[in-house]
Amino acid sequence: MDFKDYYKTLGVAKTATEKDIKSAYRKLARENHPDVNSGDKGAEKRFQEINEAYEVLSDADNRKKYDQLGSQWRNAGPRRGPGPGGGAGVEFDFSDLFGGGGMGGGGQESAGGFSSFFERFFGGGGRPQQPRGPQPQQPQPEQPTSVDVEVTLAEAYSGTTRQLEIASPQVCPQCRGAGVIGNGICPVCRGAGRQQGTRRLEVRIPAGVTQGSKVKAQGVTMVINVKPDPDYEIKGRDVIRKTSVDLYGAVLGSEVSFRTPSGKEVALKVPAESQNGRSFRLSGQGLPAAAGKPAGDLYVKLEVTLPTKLTPREKELFEELSRLRG
Numbered sequence: 001m002d003f004k005d006y007y008k009t010l011g012v013a014k015t016a017t018e019k020d021i022k023s024a025y026r027k028l029a030r031e032n033h034p035d036v037n038s039g040d041k042g043a044e045k046r047f048q049e050i051n052e053a054y055e056v057l058s059d060a061d062n063r064k065k066y067d068q069l070g071s072q073w074r075n076a077g078p079r080r081g082p083g084p085g086g087g088a089g090v091e092f093d094f095s096d097l098f099g100g101g102g103m104g105g106g107g108q109e110s111a112g113g114f115s116s117f118f119e120r121f122f123g124g125g126g127r128p129q130q131p132r133g134p135q136p137q138q139p140q141p142e143q144p145t146s147v148d149v150e151v152t153l154a155e156a157y158s159g160t161t162r163q164l165e166i167a168s169p170q171v172c173p174q175c176r177g178a179g180v181i182g183n184g185i186c187p188v189c190r191g192a193g194r195q196q197g198t199r200r201l202e203v204r205i206p207a208g209v210t211q212g213s214k215v216k217a218q219g220v221t222m223v224i225n226v227k228p229d230p231d232y233e234i235k236g237r238d239v240i241r242k243t244s245v246d247l248y249g250a251v252l253g254s255e256v257s258f259r260t261p262s263g264k265e266v267a268l269k270v271p272a273e274s275q276n277g278r279s280f281r282l283s284g285q286g287l288p289a290a291a292g293k294p295a296g297d298l299y300v301k302l303e304v305t306l307p308t309k310l311t312p313r314e315k316e317l318f319e320e321l322s323r324l325r326g
């Protein structure tokens with residue numbers, strides 16, 4: 001944690017008047033505003049520093065406290081009892097002045113863009129007692145977010161990823177959550193201190209999700225909807241597909257091959273004299289095991305197709321077959 005020379009940040013003398021400070025701040029804030037320096041990290045950081053300096057120096061109480069800190073700021077903090085070897089030099093007790101602040105860690109910047117120096121002495125209890133303008137809002141804990149996510153059957157088999165854009169309130173970049181700038185209401189958030197923003201996430205959906213599965217990742221709950229597949233019917237983790245075989249294959253026996261939703265090539269032997277609608281179970285070839293549930297099965301149901309547009313000769317042969325069976 002470093003000492004922050006707020007006068008230097010604003011480029012004003014220690015004796016500067018309130019008006020001097022205000023006009024120096026306005027000029028610097030305009031020059032370094034993120035809107036006119038988009039993507040410039042340096043300007044963004046300067047803008048935060050300028051705002052922080054102004055937050056302290058524009059308030060008579062804060063400025064007084066800051067001036068008292070001076071070079072002895074390191075000794076400021078919570079009251080310490082007279083410990084062994086307590087000759088640490090000057091002992092200051094600023095805990096009354098700063099509302100018991102003294103949380104100072106070694107951190108560089110806090111989440112709100114304030115330095116740890118500021119957070120230690122002016123954050124929290126160190127803020128002015130009389131609010132100027134609207135009350136700054138405390139950041140609210142993020143609401144649990146639920147989104148519907150549609151996946152294909154193939155994705156349910158193998159897992160997939162999704163980019164999500166989640167609506168997420170963010171601290172107003174202009175006033176950094178204070179709701180006020182100088183003596184006026186912040187024009188960007190109109191005093192709310194927060195703005196509607198979006199959060200982008202890449203989330204992983206594991207293999208083996210089923211209709212209605214809930215997947216939690218990065219604070220978001222995804223409710224899974226498995227997209228209907230023209231080739232498959234899905235029942236829980238079991239998957240059913242139809243496969244056609246012609247009359248001769250069903251009567252005499254044959255082999256059919258197809259790809260499972262996981263992309264695996266499967267060859268299925270159709271025994272001779274298989275009836276239309278006969279079903280074959282491929283154990284464990286349904287949706288894969290997940291969430292403590294075993295893998296489902298893949299059912300293959302035969303659909304026997306009958307010949308059409310018979311030639312006179314074929315018709316003769318069927319008539320002969322019919323006489324034989326009759």
Ligand SMILES: [Zn+2]
Binds near residue numbers: 188191
């Ligand atoms: Zn604002």
